[in-house]
Amino acid sequence: MSDETSTTATAPSAVTTDAGDQDTDSSTTLNKPHIRWSDSYTKAHDAIQSLSSILPSVPPSLSSSETPAACLLRDTETAAQISKLLRQPDSGAGDDNLCRWLYDTFQSNEPELHLVVLRFLPVIAGVYLSKVNLHKPLAGFEAVLLALYAHETSSRNSQSITVNIPDLSHSSIYHETNKAAKNSATELNLAVISPTLEPYGTVRSTKRGRIVGVALELYYAKIPQIPVESKLEFCEFCRIWSSGQVGEDNGDLKRRIHLPWELLQPILRILGHCLMGHKKDEKLYESAIGAIGCLYERALHDLNTKAMLATGSLLQLVKLATECQDVDYTEITQTNTITL
Numbered sequence: 001m002s003d004e005t006s007t008t009a010t011a012p013s014a015v016t017t018d019a020g021d022q023d024t025d026s027s028t029t030l031n032k033p034h035i036r037w038s039d040s041y042t043k044a045h046d047a048i049q050s051l052s053s054i055l056p057s058v059p060p061s062l063s064s065s066e067t068p069a070a071c072l073l074r075d076t077e078t079a080a081q082i083s084k085l086l087r088q089p090d091s092g093a094g095d096d097n098l099c100r101w102l103y104d105t106f107q108s109n110e111p112e113l114h115l116v117v118l119r120f121l122p123v124i125a126g127v128y129l130s131k132v133n134l135h136k137p138l139a140g141f142e143a144v145l146l147a148l149y150a151h152e153t154s155s156r157n158s159q160s161i162t163v164n165i166p167d168l169s170h171s172s173i174y175h176e177t178n179k180a181a182k183n184s185a186t187e188l189n190l191a192v193i194s195p196t197l198e199p200y201g202t203v204r205s206t207k208r209g210r211i212v213g214v215a216l217e218l219y220y221a222k223i224p225q226i227p228v229e230s231k232l233e234f235c236e237f238c239r240i241w242s243s244g245q246v247g248e249d250n251g252d253l254k255r256r257i258h259l260p261w262e263l264l265q266p267i268l269r270i271l272g273h274c275l276m277g278h279k280k281d282e283k284l285y286e287s288a289i290g291a292i293g294c295l296y297e298r299a300l301h302d303l304n305t306k307a308m309l310a311t312g313s314l315l316q317l318v319k320l321a322t323e324c325q326d327v328d329y330t331e332i333t334q335t336n337t338i339t340l
Contacts, residue, residue, distance in 0.1 A: 043108045044069035047116075050104070054097050055081045069112035073119060074227060083233065086123045092131065092141035099140030106147050114151075114222070117144070119230045121219045125212050126237030129257045132208065142203045148215040153197040161194040195262075209263040216266035223273050228281050231274050235284070238267060238291035242298035259298065261306060267295070268310050275318065289318055 045068050052058040058078060065071040072078065085091060085098050092099060102124070106117040128141040167189045194217060203211055219226070241257045259267075274288035292314045299307035 040110055040112065041066075041068065043110050044072065044113060047101075047105045047108065047113060048072060050101055051078075054101055055085075057081075069110065069116060073112065073116050076227075076229060079119065079227070079229060082120055083123050086120065086127055092128060092136075092138040094137060094139035094143075096140035099144055102144045103140075103147055106144070106151070115225055117148075118219050118222055119226055121148070121215060122230055122234035122237055125215065126233070126240065129208075129212065129241065132257075145211055145215050146200065146203065148218055149197075149200065149211045152214050152218045153199055156197060158197045158199070160192050160196045162190045162192050165189040165191050209258070209260040213262045213266050216263075216270065220266055220269050220273065223270060224277070228284050231270070231284055232287055234270060235274065235287040235291040238271065239294045242291075242294040256298075259295075259307070264295075264307055264310075268292075268314065271295075272314060275314065289315075292318075 045063060048058065048062050048068055051072075055078065059075060062068055062071050062075060062078070082098065102117050102120065105113050124141055124144055128138055128145070131138060194214070197214065200207060200211060223231070241259060243256060271288050271292055274284050275292075277284075292311055296308070296311035296315060298304075299311055
């Protein structure tokens with residue numbers, strides 16, 4: 001198989017407006033045009049109309065809604081149809097109309113439509129990574145993934161994401177010390193969460209994990225707004241990726257894949273949210289535990305110490321949370337034993 005697969009997709013046509021509809025607000029600058037509610041509505045309505053020519057049926061309530069993008073994001077019937085098409089054995093090719101719709105919808109630059117595309121990222125990434133070694137053309141999937149990667153590269157200005165880790169060698173501002181203050185500006189303990197991004201126009205085999213990983217980073221950044229059904233699909237594919245099952249089941253490819261750290265890191269962040277999100281869903285919680293358990297077993301099998309530490313830590317959090325539920329900290333115990 002070639003190390004490089006070319007992906008091309010036609011950019012969506014621009015939505016034009018009459019000159020009389022332009023906003024004359026003085027606060028609107030020439031280099032940053034004002035996006036009106038009617039523009040967002042038109043783009044979402046056009047996306048739904050295009051989707052109706054691809055899916056067997058689209059609920060009429062989507063087109064008639066005053067918030068079509070939000071309704072499209074939350075409509076479980078439409079989502080089930082899209083997921084089913086994405087899981088077909090012939091999905092993801094360059095002439096796949098659904099992949100082209102996903103690409104065009106994301107390129108509309110509407111935040112709510114971005115969420116609609118991100119909602120299906122677990123299925124796109126899951127099916128793509130399972131098929132990638134089968135020597136099948138997957139330019140449709142790759143075009144969508146590259147669009148997500150390019151968006152994140154542009155929004156981050158290609159910069160890395162870092163955090164400053166507290167260093168015990170630095171004196172605390174809350175304690176007196178006789179040591180001379182260190183120059184914190186030159187001695188920051190920086191940890192790189194996500195390295196710098198390079199622009200890519202094609203998906204090379206050596207960069208595939210990075211491209212999919214960055215797409216998952218974008219998914220994680222928007223995860224509070226993503227429907228729970230999408231997160232359940234993500235947990236499902238995590239189990240498949242870690243353990244796998246050679247062959248096909250009802251058209252679904254179930255194959256164990258290579259899990260480099262650049263791919264595994266955002267996966268674990270997403271699973272961490274599924275475990276500790278502010279809106280706890282019991283079904284999602286149990287599914288996330290199962291996915292983390294599979295990834296932990298995979299790390300043990302591969303002798304991947306970094307993955308063992310990360311997945312083991314998440315499992316330990318689950319154990320601690322379970323133990324804490326059985327403890328009543330308001331209860332005063334009476335005992336004559338002094339424990340040192």
